Amino acid sequence: MASSNKGIQVPTPRFRPGDRPNFDHLDVPQAGGLPKPAVDADSQNLKEFAFGLVRVLNHNHCAIGDWDPHLSSGMLLDGLKSMVLTRAYDNRMMKMQRTKRLSFYMKCLGEEAVAIAGAAALRDDDMLFPSYRQQGALIHRGADLVDMMCHCISNSRDNLLGRQLPVHYARKDLNWFSISGNLGTQFPQAVGWGVASRAKGNDAIACSWIGDGTSATGDFHAACTMASTYNAPVILNIVNNQWAISTHESIAAGSAESFAAKAIGYGIPGIRVDGNDFLAVYAVTKWAAERARAGLGPTLIETFTYRGEAHSTSDDPSKYRAQDEWKLWPLGDPVERLKSHLIVNGDWSEAEHDDYEAQCTDEVTKAWKESVSYGTLEDGPHSPVETIFEDVFTEQPWHLRRQRQALGY
């Protein structure tokens, strides 16, 4: 196509509202096609992984190839159950937001495997520096739904004292860092955490997630530079879910073929993985974790997925993207794919799945009822008002004391 020499050239998505999406242009390789390199492989020999796509589950729902992590049925079921529970939790919270019981919410529909398989491949003492769409990892680590809901409605039991927007969880007891609303800031912080872990002689590693859009930030490059310079034990994930609010991934990618390939310039391994394939995400994360734990440095992982819902409750995707994109997404639904795998293996059934979904719906309904018994955003009770002046400094200085008194406390 001839291009004019005039004007600003801006990438555009293939499909907009009204278009019939067709993803034939995506090169989706067969599962099992890529070999699994040794954990201590030289990053210079791993370039094919930055442009390929690690996939384990094939179209018959069987696990094949070198990357098959050979997980026990128990581990797979745990993963599936976390994904189903996360979806039920999201649905409940979305409904509550739509009835104005919640100021704001963000679902992770379609991206459950990214966070949950990632967390499942890590140790509990590995530190997570999440973005705002990894709630599945928090649930998988055993967070109580009531605690999560109480945070989201900023009631008297919110462990963050009503200071943070919903879904910006912080749980030190679960090695889950405090989520920032400023995108990407946690990426270089995770590198620092990992460097400190090694400095102290520990083998716990750090793992962080950002989105495709955030790969454009300076903090992304800061993290990669620092991780490379100090050979940090850290896993850096770019969750390529195709959309940053209304901005297609091509706006951040430019002419780049892959986000994982950004790693090559830094001399660190970059691996692109099917983000809707629980087994593949698990296997790649495990590989990167073993590498980091052994002192062999960082890995950049691009989890190739699709954001099934709006960015948040504040935007309407029908205004900027084609309607059926997620339904037509060639990599499918991570829950359906793992479920089918377990059924093929004879470890699960449709009936059991339906029962479990119903059980999760009950569980989140009950959790919601209990949560609102500790207060609601609108009517309280909230944390005591004077707590707004606490935790600014270790000790309250005179100016904050005066301001607290001016407010009447």
Next chain:
Amino acid sequence: MASMTMIQALNNALDLKLTDDPSVVAFGEDVGYFGGVFGVTKGLQEKHGSGRVYDSPINEGAIIAMAMGMAVNGMRPVAEIQFADYIFPGFDQILSELSRIRYRSAGQYTAPVTIRTPCGGGIYGGQTHSMSPEAFFTHIPGLIVMMPSNPYDAKGMLISAMENDDPVIFFEPKRLYNGPFTGDPHVPASSWTKHPKGEVPEGHYTVPIGKADILREGSDVTMVGYGTMVHVALAAAEEAGVDAEIIDLRTIIPYDVDAVTNSVKKTGRCIVLHEAPRTSGFGAELTAQIQEDCFYSLEAPVMRITGWDTPYPHAHEWSYFPGKSRVMQALKTMMETV
């Protein structure tokens, strides 16, 4: 006791903490092998190893984010930003992250990071090596902001900063690194060896955060400043023959409000000094607080002596710097106001 320059005193503070606390690390651009462009970390890598004192890539945001991540994991990093003028690529990490992590996590995570950075003019640094950007940081809840004016304080304050659990922005007036400076470039430079505050104990001691130092007691007028400007104030008051009470804040946030207001209530007059630009400078905050707390004691409007609201010029450095003659003129005007 030993005679030390401010550089040696800061180096000594870092050396002591690197020795007695394994969680302390010091890093930044040119900080490791070379020992920093001003030599504050000189010899520390050789003594403590490259795992404790090391170079970083040129990325201030990354330096601060790394320090924060390390601090969250139980360490006490001291990050150097080579010039205060260079701190702004790291501003988001300071403003949105470092300063708020205790608050936003309701105390679950803390970040005891000390950010050291040379500030101020007087060395022909031009507009990118002369800034005094302290006011930006005083506007951020959760940060402690400090600026010493002599070797004794520099060491004790840096140790306090490193032992404190809150993040600290530690400004080092580079014009004072090797000697006191009264703001007159035509007078030969003096060294710290002849100054009482150049005598520094070799062992551990602290200068408390939030505590001002009354450098000179007086009854005519209160002069409040920090860093280089307290030396200018002392020289100007002496030459003008004014019995000024001169207060070195040392900690800018949270500053010693009692020291300031008690003094102003006594003298009834106040001049606030800083090298940074005037508009929205920290002098504006001090002036507002003084009129709120001391209104009925004031005999004249509070005056500000500051840098101009321009970038720091190169050739005209001495017309920009609020030196002795400007301070003397202000004292004259102040004392003539009835």
